[in-house]
Amino acid sequence: MIIPSKFLRCVQLAALLFGAAILTGCHSYQTRSYDVMVRNDSPVPIVVWLTKDGPPYEQAWLAPEDIAIESPHQADRSMHWTTIDPGREQGTPTIKGQFEPNTEAMLRVYMNAAQFSDLLAIGPKSPSRVDIVLPRGHSAWVVDLTGGRLAAHPASVGTPTASASAGSTP
Numbered sequence: 001m002i003i004p005s006k007f008l009r010c011v012q013l014a015a016l017l018f019g020a021a022i023l024t025g026c027h028s029y030q031t032r033s034y035d036v037m038v039r040n041d042s043p044v045p046i047v048v049w050l051t052k053d054g055p056p057y058e059q060a061w062l063a064p065e066d067i068a069i070e071s072p073h074q075a076d077r078s079m080h081w082t083t084i085d086p087g088r089e090q091g092t093p094t095i096k097g098q099f100e101p102n103t104e105a106m107l108r109v110y111m112n113a114a115q116f117s118d119l120l121a122i123g124p125k126s127p128s129r130v131d132i133v134l135p136r137g138h139s140a141w142v143v144d145l146t147g148g149r150l151a152a153h154p155a156s157v158g159t160p161t162a163s164a165s166a167g168s169t170p
Contacts, residue, residue, distance in 0.1 A: 029056060029098040034105050037140040039089035039155060046143055046150070047110040047119065049081045050095060050134075054103035061097050063108075064119040081119070084143075105134040109143050111150050 040046050051063040062070070064081075084090050097105070111128045113119050122129045127149040132141065140155035 029100060031096060032099050032105065032136050033094050033096045034134055034136065035092050035094045035138050036107055036134065037089060037091035037138075037155070038084060038107070038109070039140075039142045040084040040086055041142050041144040042111065042150065043086055043145065044111050045083050045085050047081050047083050047113045048090075049108040049110070049119070050092065051106050051108060052097065052099065052103050053106055055100055056098050058097055060095065061105075064116065068116075068120055081116075105136075107132040107134050107141065107152075109141075109150060109152055111145075 034050070036048075036050065038046075038048050049064065050061065051066075052061045057066065082090055099105070109130045109132070110119055110122050113122060113128070124131055130143070130150045130152045132152050142153045142155045144151055144153070
């Protein structure tokens with residue numbers, strides 16, 4: 001039996017494409033958008049930082065510890081964090097990123113952090129930090145001190161509603 005050369009070329013091309021897909025891997029990243037507004041109702045300045053809890057890793061979404069590992073001698077790390085004084089509010093423009101299905105966008109809020117090294121010293125269970133899993137799209141938060149711990153509450157018309165205490169996620 002003679003196999004037509006056109007058929008062989010199709011089989012070879014299919015095998016080549018299949019092999020390329022296996023070698024490069026198949027990722028199902030989702031593009032997501034977030035914009036966040038934070039009001040500081042605490043008596044101290046707070047630092048807010050947007051990051052994510054998984055891959056893929058993107059420069060705009062790196063956590064403080066990722067930046068410290070990636071570039072330990074970099075002096076200017078201010079582009080990743082914002083300080084909000086007591087009684088003030090600040091928002092982000094819409095920020096887009098690539099996310100694996102199980103990766104979440106996170107808003108980290110710190111108090112008592114005047115320098116980048118302070119962010120690294122404040123762990124997730126510290127009363128000086130609260131981590132919030134962000135909903136997709138727009139969200140607004142009110143940060144205050146509750147029982148001596150930093151806390152974040154979803155902002156609503158009027159008063160804050162449900163809360164997330166330091167060291168926990170909702």
